[in-house]
Amino acid sequence: xxxxxxxxxxxxxxxxxxxxxxxxxxxxxxxxxxxxxxxxxxxxxxxxxxxxxxxxxxxxxxxxxxxxxxxxxxxxxxxxxxxxxxxxxxxxxxxxxxxxxxxxxxxxxxxxxxxxxxxxxxxxxxxxxxxxxxxxxxxxxxxxxx
Amino acid sequence: xxxxxxxxxxxxxxxxxxxxxxxxxxxxxxxxxxxxxxxxxxxxxxxxxxxxxxxxxxxxxxxxxxxxxxxxxxxxxxxxxxxxxxxxxxxxxxxxxxxxxxxxxxxxxxxxxxxxxxxxxxxxxxxxxxxxxxxxxxxxxxxxxx
Numbered sequence: 001x002x003x004x005x006x007x008x009x010x011x012x013x014x015x016x017x018x019x020x021x022x023x024x025x026x027x028x029x030x031x032x033x034x035x036x037x038x039x040x041x042x043x044x045x046x047x048x049x050x051x052x053x054x055x056x057x058x059x060x061x062x063x064x065x066x067x068x069x070x071x072x073x074x075x076x077x078x079x080x081x082x083x084x085x086x087x088x089x090x091x092x093x094x095x096x097x098x099x100x101x102x103x104x105x106x107x108x109x110x111x112x113x114x115x116x117x118x119x120x121x122x123x124x125x126x127x128x129x130x131x132x133x134x135x136x137x138x139x140x141x142x143x144x145x146x
Numbered sequence: 147x148x149x150x151x152x153x154x155x156x157x158x159x160x161x162x163x164x165x166x167x168x169x170x171x172x173x174x175x176x177x178x179x180x181x182x183x184x185x186x187x188x189x190x191x192x193x194x195x196x197x198x199x200x201x202x203x204x205x206x207x208x209x210x211x212x213x214x215x216x217x218x219x220x221x222x223x224x225x226x227x228x229x230x231x232x233x234x235x236x237x238x239x240x241x242x243x244x245x246x247x248x249x250x251x252x253x254x255x256x257x258x259x260x261x262x263x264x265x266x267x268x269x270x271x272x273x274x275x276x277x278x279x280x281x282x283x284x285x286x287x288x289x290x291x292x
Contacts, residue, residue: 001167001170001171001174021147021288024147025147028174028175029174030156039152043291069173117282117283123180124281126279127279127282127283127284128274128279128282128283132282133273133279134273134292136263136273136274136278136282137272137274137291139264140271142167142289142290142292143290143291144288144289144290145282145283145288145289146288146289
């Protein structure tokens with residue numbers, strides 16, 4: 001039923017809890033899990049700046065954010081292995097977070113998305129983080145909010 | 147991992163889809179599933195009306211809504227049995243929907259709530275129905291939004 005599980009993570013505690021629960025489920029369903037980390041694409045966003053200095057600065061910012069996203073994925077993979085998941089894939093993408101998650105899920109026949117209720121950037125006390133809310137509301141597959 | 151699964155339903159298509167998915171999971175995890183239907187408690191809400199006529203009318207409205215909620219639970223149980231779930235319990239409660247769901251989950255050691263993304267009363271086009279949003283954001287256990 002859940003052959004391919006997508007776990008979008010941002011390194012927050014809740015997102016690593018999502019990796020744990022998804023990995024437990026992956027053992028039962030023999031699922032492949034995909035750990036996805038998304039970084040905001042500053043050079044794309046700020047292409048309108050014409051000054052060469054800023055363009056260079058945003059490029060190096062992108063590199064730093066991309067490297068950080070890779071580290072987050074590695075941490076997620078470590079947690080998944082620890083729980084006992086075997087088919088683990090790591091993916092890093094740049095862009096708008098909710099949009100990238102939904103696009104990835106759609107293009108890769110994901111059967112289940114497991115996501116933390118609040119991420120790094122969310123104000124605690126809110127019902128659901130913005131990304132989780134969008135993903136749970138707009139995904140074509142079931143979404144497990146952890 | 148998911149010993150007790152709660153499925154709040156309102157008879158909508160999405161809520162019966164939630165019963166199907168939860169029942170599939172219940173077969174794998176040998177879970178007990180609880181199908182919960184909640185009706186708005188009009189006589190409680192409108193106790194402030196002092197006119198005897200209105201009080202009587204709301205009491206009979208409660209009876210009608212309660213009977214309808216029971217029918218919805220029976221329909222949910224039928225779907226769950228069809229899928230092959232075995233440990234099925236039906237519960238009807240009166241009161242505020244999200245609050246009753248969260249209270250039930252907390253008081254009955256529910257491990258997972260499976261809920262439709264939008265219910266009968268929700269405007270389509272919204273990200274998530276109001277009840278699903280509250281439940282996914284406030285539950286102490288994971289919530290699978292279908």
